[in-house]
Amino acid sequence: MKKNTFLPILFTLTSILQSCEDNTLYFEDAYVIENVNLIDPLEGIEEKQTVVIKENKIHQIYNTAEVILSSKNKIYDGTNQFLIPGLWDAHIHFAFETILGEYMPDLFLSNGITSVRDTGGPIDLVLPYKEYSLKNPTTSPRVMIAGPLIDGKHNVYDGSSPSFPLLSIQNSSVSVLQKQVQELIDKKVDFLKAYEMLSPEQFKLLAQMAQANNLKLTGHVPLSMDVITASNLGLNSMEHLRNIELSMAKDFEALFSERTFALENKNKISGSKLRSSLHQSQRMKAIANIDSIKQDQVFNTLAKNKTWQIPTLELYQTFANKKYKSEAFQSFFYMIPQKVKSKWMEQINSTSDEPDQEMIKYTQWSRDMVYQMHEKRIPFMAGTDTPIGFLIPGKSLHDELVQLNLSGLSNLETLKAATYHPAEYFGLEKNLGRIKVGFEADLVLLDKNPLESIKNTQSIRAVVKAGKFMNRAYIDSLQVN
């Protein structure tokens, strides 16, 4: 035992002695990003800092003026550059496009996305991504998984068409749900995702199971419920603001009883058709008739319960304005495999060029909701839903940041939504999502200041994942097929 403790002390002494000899600092088995501007999502910018990275951690941070580095150090000059924590995409699907799935980890890393939250896919398909990320932290983003969408008797993503691949599990009853959810918990999912066709009884049990196992429950508010009840029962986060409008509508009671009747599904149509028909018949009616008192009640509940929001604004913009029809949008398709590109082009060419006016209205309303909810201090995370909507993994997160920013989040708050907030959501905020000594070395080095323009998150010079420094040439090589 004594021998073991003696050795590290000896090493420490040697390194201090080396430094004292010529008054310079030398860091063994480490590297230094010298004279960089740090942007911490909570504290803002700190200019001219020197950051030492050792193994997978931020080892030391100094004022550049206060240290003299030995020339023996491995040094990257960060002068006039900006260092931010590694980004999260808090809403992705590895399983939506299985061929693309394998390319997604590299695409994320090359775009500065060092952590992702997979919000739905068959457990046997998404679990290997998580396991790979744990074994290979320097060559994969951190992967947090929900497993499949937990849906009701008429599940939406049932594998019946390319638009609705099998992402969910069907639960014909409360007892079936209990058994299937327990299996997911046993497989160590990181959170659970409720879907739209759940019955209130199923949702209630799911929320209880999530709570008992200390797991976050995210999802879409089930069509059979209102958002206040769902949030109070334990829906900790909401994707796409889905089904929030119903609870704010002046004629909530009428819409809700119409919905309850439709959900009996007497004509036995598929879950996806039933869901679409309800969205189509009720969504625009509801947002045209918002009751400000009801809206306040919803906001107050979400704020009180700290119900996280992942509004996926870029996804809505893309569908509403048919952005995928443009050459500018398609110019990024070089990043994806040819087979997927051909399939996407076929799908894109089969849709009309006309912007979707209803969707445009809904998108504007969503952006306004984001602004108002943010004012009420309801917390946000940046997520895209990639590759749904032909959104390129990694690249699309930067577009979502622009949307959040346009909705009224300041540049620093926007960065927070893609760094500190997702870390906090998973209880990792003491080790991840900031630039502090002892924190995980997941970082993005930028050429331009994102506090001046949020678009500058795209000026990526290098990415650091679990301490591994990847320069521009390296990350470019991750994008070429």
Ligand SMILES: [Zn+2]
């Ligand atoms: Zn999704």
